[in-house]
Amino acid sequence: MLRWARAWRLPHGGFCPPGSGFSKVPVAPSSSGSREGTQPRPLPLSYKLLDGEAALPAVVFLHGLLGSKTNFNSIAKALAQQTGRRVLTVDARNHGDSPHSPDVSYEAMSQDLQGLLPQLGLVPCVLVGHSMGGKTAMLLALQRPELVERLIAIDISPVETTSSSNFEAYVAAMRAIDIPDEVPRSRARKLADEQLSSVVQDVAVRQFLLTNLVEVDGRFTWRVNLDALAQHLDQILAFPQQQESYPGPTLFLLGGNSQFVHPSHHPEIMRLFPRAQMQTVPNAGHWVHADCPQDFMAAVRGFLV
Numbered sequence: 001m002l003r004w005a006r007a008w009r010l011p012h013g014g015f016c017p018p019g020s021g022f023s024k025v026p027v028a029p030s031s032s033g034s035r036e037g038t039q040p041r042p043l044p045l046s047y048k049l050l051d052g053e054a055a056l057p058a059v060v061f062l063h064g065l066l067g068s069k070t071n072f073n074s075i076a077k078a079l080a081q082q083t084g085r086r087v088l089t090v091d092a093r094n095h096g097d098s099p100h101s102p103d104v105s106y107e108a109m110s111q112d113l114q115g116l117l118p119q120l121g122l123v124p125c126v127l128v129g130h131s132m133g134g135k136t137a138m139l140l141a142l143q144r145p146e147l148v149e150r151l152i153a154i155d156i157s158p159v160e161t162t163s164s165s166n167f168e169a170y171v172a173a174m175r176a177i178d179i180p181d182e183v184p185r186s187r188a189r190k191l192a193d194e195q196l197s198s199v200v201q202d203v204a205v206r207q208f209l210l211t212n213l214v215e216v217d218g219r220f221t222w223r224v225n226l227d228a229l230a231q232h233l234d235q236i237l238a239f240p241q242q243q244e245s246y247p248g249p250t251l252f253l254l255g256g257n258s259q260f261v262h263p264s265h266h267p268e269i270m271r272l273f274p275r276a277q278m279q280t281v282p283n284a285g286h287w288v289h290a291d292c293p294q295d296f297m298a299a300v301r302g303f304l305v
Helices: 069-083 106-119 132-143 167-175 185-196 203-210 226-231 233-237 263-272 293-304
Strands: 047-050 059-062 087-090 125-130 148-154 213-216 219-222 250-255 276-281
Touching: 047 069, 059 069, 059 106, 059 132, 069 087, 069 293, 106 132, 125 132, 132 148, 148 293, 167 185, 167 203, 167 226, 167 233, 185 203, 185 213, 185 219, 226 233, 250 293, 263 276, 276 293
Parallel strands: 059 087, 059 125, 125 148, 148 250, 250 276
Antiparallel strands: 047 087, 213 219
């Protein structure tokens, strides 16, 4: 039967094929969870770095909840070619090929990047974050503005994500999947798709979730850490209270068909990001980069100039 082992990932929002090689994901010890008064311990994140001109600030893409660095594969390659910049895509903790941890807080995810980006010589950089990745990017910019040359938040704001989110239902549906051992991958994907369909009606979303179905020792499982995400989803939908603002240029890039960023969020956006610009991509939903990649690229390139 399918066992959703504690250490695997799952994506949500770009329609990229899964990686050709599946390797077991390391699980961080529970001591990596942050305690009050202590900084979370950074985890060694999985990443892909495309080379470019060292004199230009690198562009760093952070995926959303249930996503992975592969969500930005095509866009990262195109942006590196068109701008000559270094481009980094990163798997967040508990996602993709990065280690798993019971600590899913934005403080922990920010600390992970505070460890990685200077190590790679990529600061200050342009941070581009979608959804959960956008909140991580915003918190990092607020905590360590010297590391962030400019910031793009994709269809997310620095407030609690409320009624727009279906992630709780997605996680529950994934945990309920039941696939016999030793079935072919094509059959396993079909079974998983059928079982998800009662909850996840959108075919594109199901296909996105299914890119994270992986085979390990003859069993199919998810690479996302469903245990931790299900237990702490409220933390991911929230945003840590912040007092200091980020002084750098900031773009909030919104999907015209999405309800994730409401006009009532604008005062808090402007309080924390006083140089914020708002731009809407018509006909795009929450996954702006997947729905309208050309418009998304044009907006990013325009903001880099």
